[in-house]
Amino acid sequence: MTPKRQSVGLAGSLFVSACCLGAGPILAGLAAALGFSAFHSILNVYVLLPLMTVSVLWVVWNLRIQGNALAGSALRYPPFWSGLIGGSVAWVGVLLPHVVAGTKHVGTDLIIVGMALFIGASLWSVIDQRRRLGASARSA
Template identity: 75%
Template sequence: MSFGRQSFGLVGSLFVSACCLGAGPILAALAAAFGFSAFHSVLNIYVLAPLMTVSVLWIMWNLSIQGRALAGAVSRYAPFWIGLVGGALAWVGVILPHVLMGTRPTGTALIIVGMALLVGASVWSLIDQRRRYSKANSSVHSNV
């Protein structure tokens, strides 16, 4: 699994999180400057929610591939489960304020905790991958 493929999902989910945590109004202001003032409400639910869903699913797919490669099964790979919990929390944090009024502080907390878990699981996975690659290279060089 490549760093680029895994970081693609992280960038998407971090973008969505940043929008939900305060960057959304900046994008809405830019859209209004170009005559798209209704873009803010469209951005929130019709763009950010699907983008968050796709990003989290992309990360989970990559973590499942990594789990099968390193642990033999996804069910035995801790970063997958940590990422799954983090992705679910962040996703609920994005969606919750649009479903229940007055839940923005809860949604913000869920996004922060969820993204911390998701990023931590991805970094852990990349470190595992790097460790495996280094071990494979050292065994190849020692056999030559």
């Protein structure tokens, strides 16, 4: 697994999180300028949520592959669990305000906490991968 593949999923989930945390009105403004103002609510539910889902699954899948390669099993690889939990919490934060009225602040908090765990897991795995590659290069 390369850090480049993991970065793609991380970038997608960061984009969705940014949209949900405040960049959404910017996109809505751009959509209105182009004549697509009716798509604001559609953008949130039918575009951002699937993008967040794909991005989180992509990173967790890559963490699973890396866990299998480095630890013998993803179940014994802490970045996998941290990424899975963080991605799930952030995903719930994106979905919650659209399902339960009045939960925008809770959703925002969930996105911030979840993305912090998610980014931390991704960075942890990249550092772990580079450290192990450096150790194997030194031993060779």
